[in-house]
Amino acid sequence: MRVWRISPFLIASAGRRNLISGGVILGIISLAGLISFFWTPADPTIMNISNRMQPPSMAAWLGTDHFGRDILSQIMAATPVTLSVALVGVMIGMIGGIPLGLMAALIHKPFFDHVLTRGGDVLFAFPAIIMAMLLTAGFGAGISIAMLAIGLFNIPVFLRITRAAAMQQRHMTYIHSARLAGKSMPRIACEHILPNIAPVIILQASIQFSLAILAEAGLSYLGLGAQPPTPSWGRMLADSQTMIGLAPHMAIIPGLTIMLTVIGVNLIGEGLRQRLDPYRSRQANYVEMDIS
Amino acid sequence: MAGFILRRLGVLLLTLFISSVIIFALLEVIPGDPALTMLGINATPETLTALRDELGLNANALSRYLSWMGGMLTGDFGLSYTYRTPVVELLADRMAITLPLAIYALIFTVMIALPFGFLAGARAGKWGDRIILFLSQIGIALPNFWFALLLIFIFAIQLGWVSAGGFSGWDKGLWHGLAELTLPAIALAIPQATILLRVLRSALIDITHQDYIRTARAKGLSRDQALWRHGWRNALIPVVTIMGMQFSFLIAGAIIIENVFTLPGLGRLMVQAIGQRDIILVEAIILMMVLIVITVTFITDVIYALIDPRLRRPKS
Numbered sequence: 001m002r003v004w005r006i007s008p009f010l011i012a013s014a015g016r017r018n019l020i021s022g023g024v025i026l027g028i029i030s031l032a033g034l035i036s037f038f039w040t041p042a043d044p045t046i047m048n049i050s051n052r053m054q055p056p057s058m059a060a061w062l063g064t065d066h067f068g069r070d071i072l073s074q075i076m077a078a079t080p081v082t083l084s085v086a087l088v089g090v091m092i093g094m095i096g097g098i099p100l101g102l103m104a105a106l107i108h109k110p111f112f113d114h115v116l117t118r119g120g121d122v123l124f125a126f127p128a129i130i131m132a133m134l135l136t137a138g139f140g141a142g143i144s145i146a147m148l149a150i151g152l153f154n155i156p157v158f159l160r161i162t163r164a165a166a167m168q169q170r171h172m173t174y175i176h177s178a179r180l181a182g183k184s185m186p187r188i189a190c191e192h193i194l195p196n197i198a199p200v201i202i203l204q205a206s207i208q209f210s211l212a213i214l215a216e217a218g219l220s221y222l223g224l225g226a227q228p229p230t231p232s233w234g235r236m237l238a239d240s241q242t243m244i245g246l247a248p249h250m251a252i253i254p255g256l257t258i259m260l261t262v263i264g265v266n267l268i269g270e271g272l273r274q275r276l277d278p279y280r281s282r283q284a285n286y287v288e289m290d291i292s
Numbered sequence: 293m294a295g296f297i298l299r300r301l302g303v304l305l306l307t308l309f310i311s312s313v314i315i316f317a318l319l320e321v322i323p324g325d326p327a328l329t330m331l332g333i334n335a336t337p338e339t340l341t342a343l344r345d346e347l348g349l350n351a352n353a354l355s356r357y358l359s360w361m362g363g364m365l366t367g368d369f370g371l372s373y374t375y376r377t378p379v380v381e382l383l384a385d386r387m388a389i390t391l392p393l394a395i396y397a398l399i400f401t402v403m404i405a406l407p408f409g410f411l412a413g414a415r416a417g418k419w420g421d422r423i424i425l426f427l428s429q430i431g432i433a434l435p436n437f438w439f440a441l442l443l444i445f446i447f448a449i450q451l452g453w454v455s456a457g458g459f460s461g462w463d464k465g466l467w468h469g470l471a472e473l474t475l476p477a478i479a480l481a482i483p484q485a486t487i488l489l490r491v492l493r494s495a496l497i498d499i500t501h502q503d504y505i506r507t508a509r510a511k512g513l514s515r516d517q518a519l520w521r522h523g524w525r526n527a528l529i530p531v532v533t534i535m536g537m538q539f540s541f542l543i544a545g546a547i548i549i550e551n552v553f554t555l556p557g558l559g560r561l562m563v564q565a566i567g568q569r570d571i572i573l574v575e576a577i578i579l580m581m582v583l584i585v586i587t588v589t590f591i592t593d594v595i596y597a598l599i600d601p602r603l604r605r606p607k608s
Contacts, residue, residue, distance in 0.1 A: 118303070118306070119310075121303075121307060121589075122307050122310045122311055122314070125311055125540075125582045125585045125586050125589075126311070126314075126578075126582060126585075127540055127543070127544035127585070128544070129544045129547055129548070130544060130547070130578055130581055130582070133562055133566055133574070133578065134315060134318055134578050135318070136566055137565075137569070137571060138318055138319050210432075210433070217435050217437075218435065218436075218548050221437050221548060221551075222548060222563055223563075237437065237438055237441065240441070241552070244441060244444065244445050244449065245445070245449045251438070251441050251445065252442075254438075255435060255438035255441070258435050258438065259430070259433045259434060259435065259438070260433075262435075263429065263430070263433040266432060266433060
């Protein structure tokens with residue numbers, strides 16, 4: 001005899017539910033991006049002027065733009081660009097910020113700590129977009145410049161959060177016993193402190209990833225991201241601006257895509273928080289958005 | 293307090309100095325000849341030599357940095373290459389749009405975030421809180437320039453209440469100028485307001501669990517009275533910190549929003565300067581923006597210390 005159960009989704013904890021819905025949203029978008037490497041409904045770069053600014057229909061599911069290019073195909077082809085710029089940007093921030101943060105917290109030299117934190121503050125005075133403009137003025141626009149700008153902006157973010165979290169661990173008994181057992185400080189940092197502060201860092205990474213997606217969209221809107229003919233969500237929006245009265249779908253669709261992607265990432269972040277930080281989340285849906 | 297302000301001022305100057313070195317150095321290592329980069333490959337040798345002299349490219353990097361910095365300190369930012377006007381005048385003109393826009397947006401941010409954040413935090417878990425949280429989830433994910441486009445579509449094109457962009461200057465009066473900046477300010481403010489709202493909400497929830505609120509409740513105050521009399525000030529501390537950071541995000545966000553609404557502010561000037569490879573102008577604008585960001589950080593630190601006296605002492 002079969003026992004009927006309520007859908008696991010409904011009885012799942014709030015954390016689980018957020019993880020699943022965020023995962024589904026981001027999964028579909030990533031999948032569309034992956035498929036675009038092999039197949040898109042039409043060639044995203046082929047122009048067909050006689051067929052321009054068509055609203056969504058059976059022929060072009062999401063309509064066409066002012067050059068008659070298929071919007072769905074462009075959205076799909078732009079997905080890997082946005083996601084990889086955001087991913088690499090956050091990775092640069094983590095690779096640069098985490099070791100520096102650990103060093104600032106664990107090397108017992110106030111001067112050293114001071115120099116690192118101040119250095120982070122200086123870098124933090126350059127919002128990603130200003131950094132991108134500085135780099136673009138020097139080296140010209142492109143995907144790698146966008147990655148670098150977002151990455152540089154993320155370094156002090158991870159430096160701060162790693163330093164603060166490692167400072168709390170520094171005086172824990174297990175650190176002292178590891179020292180007494182003869183482990184060196186770098187080893188303790190990697191084997192004991194890093195695993196213990198990993199949840200904090202992962203949460204921050206999810207927040208930075210969603211901010212990085214928005215930053216990439218903003219940069220490519222200004223023409224500082226992927227260069228034509230590579231499609232990008234931001235430039236699709238820039239193109240739509242003058243046509244918005246005639247073809248509002250040209251503006252609505254790329255914007256919704258950006259927003260859905262960011263919501264997906266945020267839901268995953270929220271779900272992770274509720275999982276990794278159950279004490280705080282039990283306190284009446286503790287929600288905190290760190291914008292740093 | 294005076295000592296605290298002096299220390300922070302020292303940090304500000306140091307940050308500014310290092311930033312200026314970074315900006316200078318980055319544009320210094322541009323591959324190739326900056327004069328050639330600015331003029332493009334069709335430049336005649338004569339104009340090239342003239343520009344090289346003007347930029348002082350024949351001197352070494354240190355003396356060039358010193359004269360650039362020395363000029364900045366005496367208010368001489370050099371001559372914009374494309375506009376042929378002193379950079380100071382350009383900056384002052386454009387700043388008269390970017391700064392009011394950012395401040396206006398900050399006012400909107402606070403006006404939206406405080407009431408809704410307080411409501412959500414004081415009624416955490418209830419329906420009102422859930423609706424606000426759901427809406428804030430959308431607000432955080434909203435790209436501000438897309439929101440700006442939608443506002444233009446609705447209010448300028450469909451309803452025809454405002455013009456789709458442009459700015460006719462402050463000469464037509466304060467109200468006229470503010471009216472033209474309203475849509476851009478709202479577009480800038482909404483995403484930031486949702487962030488601030490969440491910060492206030494979680495700060496209030498934290499505070500509800502504090503001992504002193506329990507004491508206040510035990511002595512007979514209602515939940516709202518206790519929060520209002522004892523919790524409010526403490527909840528402001530994280531709010532002020534985040535607000536300080538948000539102002540720099542508003543300035544950075546203004547770069548994009550000015551381009552959406554074609555407002556002749558610093559951001560639009562910057563995009564044009566980059567397009568025209570006017571390096572003197574780019575350097576000055578970036579330094580100016582960094583100066584705004586760190587000045588706001590400084591002001592935040594001071595306000596922070598006014599609210600919480602414990603922070604005035606130097607960290608041990």
